[in-house]
Amino acid sequence: MKIVNINGEVVLAAADSELINRDLREGKLHLKVKQDFYGDMRVSEDTFLSSLSICTIANLVGERVVSAAINANYIDPENVIRINGVPHAQLAKID
Numbered sequence: 001m002k003i004v005n006i007n008g009e010v011v012l013a014a015a016d017s018e019l020i021n022r023d024l025r026e027g028k029l030h031l032k033v034k035q036d037f038y039g040d041m042r043v044s045e046d047t048f049l050s051s052l053s054i055c056t057i058a059n060l061v062g063e064r065v066v067s068a069a070i071n072a073n074y075i076d077p078e079n080v081i082r083i084n085g086v087p088h089a090q091l092a093k094i095d
Contacts, residue, residue, distance in 0.1 A: 002039025003051055012055035013038045014048060016062025024061075024083040031083050033061055058091035 001014040015038040024031040038061070043051070048065065049072050052058060060066050060075070066087040069075040075089045082088070 001041045001043050001048060001051065002037070003055065009057050010055045012051050012058040014051075014058070014060050014062075014065045016064050017042060019062050019086065024086055024088075026082075026084045029081070029083045031061065031088060052091075055091070056093045058089075060090070061086060061088045063087060 001012065003013075004011050015033050019033045020035050020038060020040070022033045024033065037059075045064075045068050048068060052069060052072065052074050058069070058074070060069055063086070066075065066080055066089050069089065069091070070077050070080070074091055080087045080089045
C-alpha cells in the first residue's frame with residue numbers, strides 16, 4: 001500500500017502483495033503492478049480500510065484488496081473489472 005498527497009488529493013494505491021511487479025494483460029487492457037506506484041508497505045485489513053476512509057482517490061488491484069473494499073461498501077462490485085482474472089477497481093470521492 002502507498003498513500004501520497006497530490007494537488008490536494010489523498011491518493012491510495014493498494015495491491016495484493018503477490019501481484020507486485022506483475023504485468024497483467026487481457027485484450028486491450030494492460031496493468032503493470034509496479035512497486036513504486038503501489039508501494040511496499042504491508043498493512044492489516046483494518047489499516048487498509050482506515051486509509052480508504054481518508055483517501056479521495058484509490059487505485060486497487062487484487063482479490064483481497066478489492067474484496068475488502070467491496071465488503072466495506074467503498075466499491076460497487078458492478079464497477080470492478082478483471083484483467084487476466086485479477087480484479088481492479090478505482091475510487092474517486094466527490095464532495
